[in-house]
Amino acid sequence: xxxxxxxxxxxxxxxxxxxxxxxxxxxxxxxxxxxxxxxxxxxxxxxxxxxxxxxxxxxxxxxxxxxxxxxxxxxxxxxxxxxxxxxxxxxxxxxxxxxxxxxxxxxxxxxxxxxxxxxxxxxxxxxxxxxxxxxxxxxxxxxxxxxxxxxxxxxxxxxxxxxxxxxxxxxxxxxxxxxxxxxxxxxxxxxxxxxxxxxxxxxxxxxxxxxxxxxxxxxxxxxxxxxxxxxxxxxxxxxxxxxxxxxxxxxxxxxxxxxxxxxxxxxxxxxxxxxxxxxxxxxxxxxxxxxxxxxxxxxxxxxxxxxxxxxxxxxxxxxxxxxxxxxxxxxxxxxxxxxxxxxxxxxxxxxxxxxxxxxxxxx
Numbered sequence: 001x002x003x004x005x006x007x008x009x010x011x012x013x014x015x016x017x018x019x020x021x022x023x024x025x026x027x028x029x030x031x032x033x034x035x036x037x038x039x040x041x042x043x044x045x046x047x048x049x050x051x052x053x054x055x056x057x058x059x060x061x062x063x064x065x066x067x068x069x070x071x072x073x074x075x076x077x078x079x080x081x082x083x084x085x086x087x088x089x090x091x092x093x094x095x096x097x098x099x100x101x102x103x104x105x106x107x108x109x110x111x112x113x114x115x116x117x118x119x120x121x122x123x124x125x126x127x128x129x130x131x132x133x134x135x136x137x138x139x140x141x142x143x144x145x146x147x148x149x150x151x152x153x154x155x156x157x158x159x160x161x162x163x164x165x166x167x168x169x170x171x172x173x174x175x176x177x178x179x180x181x182x183x184x185x186x187x188x189x190x191x192x193x194x195x196x197x198x199x200x201x202x203x204x205x206x207x208x209x210x211x212x213x214x215x216x217x218x219x220x221x222x223x224x225x226x227x228x229x230x231x232x233x234x235x236x237x238x239x240x241x242x243x244x245x246x247x248x249x250x251x252x253x254x255x256x257x258x259x260x261x262x263x264x265x266x267x268x269x270x271x272x273x274x275x276x277x278x279x280x281x282x283x284x285x286x287x288x289x290x291x292x293x294x295x296x297x298x299x300x301x302x303x304x305x306x307x308x309x310x311x312x313x314x315x316x317x318x319x320x321x322x323x324x325x326x327x328x329x330x331x332x333x334x335x336x337x338x339x340x341x342x343x344x345x346x347x348x349x350x351x352x353x354x355x356x357x358x359x360x361x362x363x
Contacts, residue, residue: 112324119322
């Protein structure tokens with residue numbers, strides 16, 4: 001090798017290292033900022049936890065201490081913090097979501113700061129999958145299919161002509177509310193087998209809900225290819241139904257904007273409806289905001305086919321080539337002490353004493 005080639009090779013190596021260091025520094029800066037600004041929440045790692053990181057082999061979720069001095073005794077679930085990741089955190093045995101009673105879940109979600117370049121997002125999930133705390137999509141031997149968000153079906157088989165087979169790769173007996181930061185809207189001849197079409201014909205960044213393990217959730221597209229009139233071959237890919245859609249097309253990247261987003265879900269057992277509100281609280285002041293809301297009817301039979309009256313609940317998330325830091329701080333959740341103050345308690349977010357009968361945590 002000539003001296004010139006050696007210099008060129010060394011220069012390329014230094015450039016690659018420099019770019020990689022710069023990207024990692026940027027990612028770490030966003031991650032650190034998320035922890036520094038985390039709102040008040042609960043401790044996850046304790047003697048009798050109500051949530052634990054998922055036991056699925058590909059899950060990389062962790063629990064970390066937040067660093068905001070204004071929100072002590074708070075831990076965050078880091079669902080993903082790098083490209084090509086899957087993570088999950090699930091309620092523990094005995095801390096199920098009671099489908100026979102009204103309930104409220106509230107948490108803070110952080111979806112990075114990458115705007116329209118983010119990917120892929122997270123989902124709040126109720127399920128009765130036989131894998132329990134190890135529930136995850138069947139990714140097979142390949143990598144993480146980002147559009148699944150850790151709960152939907154894995155559309156990587158171009159010859160899969162039955163939506164039933166696609167639904168079997170999702171978390172079973174489940175309902176999910178997705179926080180989707182990346183547009184997976186590929187269509188046409190090269191879409192089959194790419195796992196990149198679930199959002200076809202829907203807005204880019206959005207919230208939406210449906211049943212991951214139900215074949216009716218998925219809409220089939222057929223691509224007929226081949227070599228002329230002698231031989232043709234059908235390939236298949238799928239889009240997904242989006243119920244209770246929330247989008248903000250006037251603000252691209254409104255999910256991955258470097259801010260903590262407050263989410264409240266209210267379950268009405270009698271009506272079997274789930275109402276959800278996004279951005280209903282200011283992360284700095286704790287003041288209530290109108291937010292964006294939807295209400296959807298939930299078919300409990302699809303979540304709880306054995307009529308147990310309960311479901312495991314939690315958060316899943318994925319990243320692909322596009323990625324973001326996905327973190328969650330839990331606030332009010334099934335399994336916590338009933339949110340009625342029985343003693344003199346202090347709401348740390350608003351820095352005031354909660355009276356008897358008042359809510360311990362907002363939501």
